[in-house]
Each structure stands twice: as C-alpha cells, then as structure tokens.
Amino acid sequence: MKKAQRYDTSHLIESQFEPGSNEQVLKNMNLRDKDLAGVEAALLRASKRARTIAEQTNTPLVVYEEGRVVKKFSGKGKSKQI
Template identity: 50%
Template sequence: MKKSKRYDTSHLIEDQSEPGSRGRVLKNKLGITSKREMDKREKAEQIRTIEELTNIFGVDHRFTASDICKIHRLWLSNIYI
C-alpha cells in the first residue's frame, strides 16, 4: 500500500524524536535519548506534580478540560519542548 502524505505529521514537534533515540523518545529539553531514562524522568515529574496539585485542587474540585491542560503542563513542561 502506498503511504499517503495526507496525514503526514512529521513537520510537527509532537511527531519528532530526539536525535540518537532511534525514534523511541520524543524531542525534549534535556537531550535524553534513552527510553528507560525518560520513563524515570517522567515518573519523577509526575510525583512532583501530584504533590503540587494537592495544594492547588481541593478534594471536592470538579475538573475541567482547562484543569487537565494545566496538569499536563505542570507535569511535562520541564521535559518537553
């Protein structure tokens, strides 16, 4: 089957991998090329974010799409471009 360019996303930052990662790690601010190392970094950032979020949102908070975007930024903005 011929590959269509109709849905080509290779020009988007979200579809670019870190050089040297063999396509396994997204382009990132830290230059991490190891999938295992990136998993560790994401986990550490997730733990930090959860701790921070407990001070932002109360137990009765009703999450919105905007909240989810904020959580995503808090979690991954130190890692990804």
C-alpha cells in the first residue's frame, strides 16, 4: 500500500465540498439550527473564563487577531505577536 493511499480521506463527509464552490465551502453535515443554538453563548462564556483565568494567574491570553496569533497582557494594553 502506498503512503498516499493509506491516509486517503476523500470519501469522508468532512473532506467533501459543496458543488460549484471551487472547493471553498465544506459540505453541510446535516447540522441544524437547533444543533448550533447554544454555540455562540458557549464561546462567549469560554472567552470570558479564559480572560478571567489569565488575569488571576498573571499570564498572557493568546488570541487570533487580524490574521496573527498574539499574546495579550491583562491591563497593560500591550500585545506581542508570536
């Protein structure tokens, strides 16, 4: 078996794209609005908790901002690209 064939995932739904999307839009995996209803609220809670922990432990918060991964330092208004 060739190495390239060993890890071929093209048959999986996660590797398929919507027709006519020039391989830019992943195929819908039958997710419905009810499946995604709480996602935004959960992400907001998680980000708030991460900020709180970063402040309590005096550690930087690592975020993705304007196409870059950046360390944000609490209360200093400074950021550092990593």
